[in-house]
Amino acid sequence: MLKGRVVLAIEVGSVVEGVVTGITNFGAFVELPEGKTGLIHISEVADVYVNDVHDFLKERDSVKVKVLTVDDRGKIGLSIKALQDKPAVPAQPVAAPARPPRAPRDMRRTAASRQMGSPSFEDKLSRFLKDSDERLTDLRRKTDSKRGGRGSRRG
Numbered sequence: 001m002l003k004g005r006v007v008l009a010i011e012v013g014s015v016v017e018g019v020v021t022g023i024t025n026f027g028a029f030v031e032l033p034e035g036k037t038g039l040i041h042i043s044e045v046a047d048v049y050v051n052d053v054h055d056f057l058k059e060r061d062s063v064k065v066k067v068l069t070v071d072d073r074g075k076i077g078l079s080i081k082a083l084q085d086k087p088a089v090p091a092q093p094v095a096a097p098a099r100p101p102r103a104p105r106d107m108r109r110t111a112a113s114r115q116m117g118s119p120s121f122e123d124k125l126s127r128f129l130k131d132s133d134e135r136l137t138d139l140r141r142k143t144d145s146k147r148g149g150r151g152s153r154r155g
Helices: 105-115 121-147
Strands: 015-024 027-031 037-041 062-070 076-079
Touching: 037 062
Parallel strands: 037 076
Antiparallel strands: 015 027, 015 062, 027 037, 062 076
């Protein structure tokens, strides 16, 4: 024993067996040997997404867990996921690109439109202002007649 610290028999990295004593929305509590209790966080229950711990564990289930953490206050972090065999990921061959990378799509369009003599910025701006002015004029006509503006006075 070290001065001022209690050395736990349950160490980080060890694999122990325990019994599920309680299930919450964030994980499951497991009673370990020597009367210790640890928590399997919901993210450590399975390799797949776990929406509800009840779908994977039930109270009084016997589980084999790996000890992930033991903090100074005695909290023990456990994992079932760490013990599951992970499927071997096949190594993907690194292939050299067959041709040089292409410019982004919008850059290609810009270059192509310049070659075909597309309208300049000033032409586009002029067209935008004209369209905008026409739309505003139409809007004013429609709203003035509804508000009793120009020409609709009675009298």
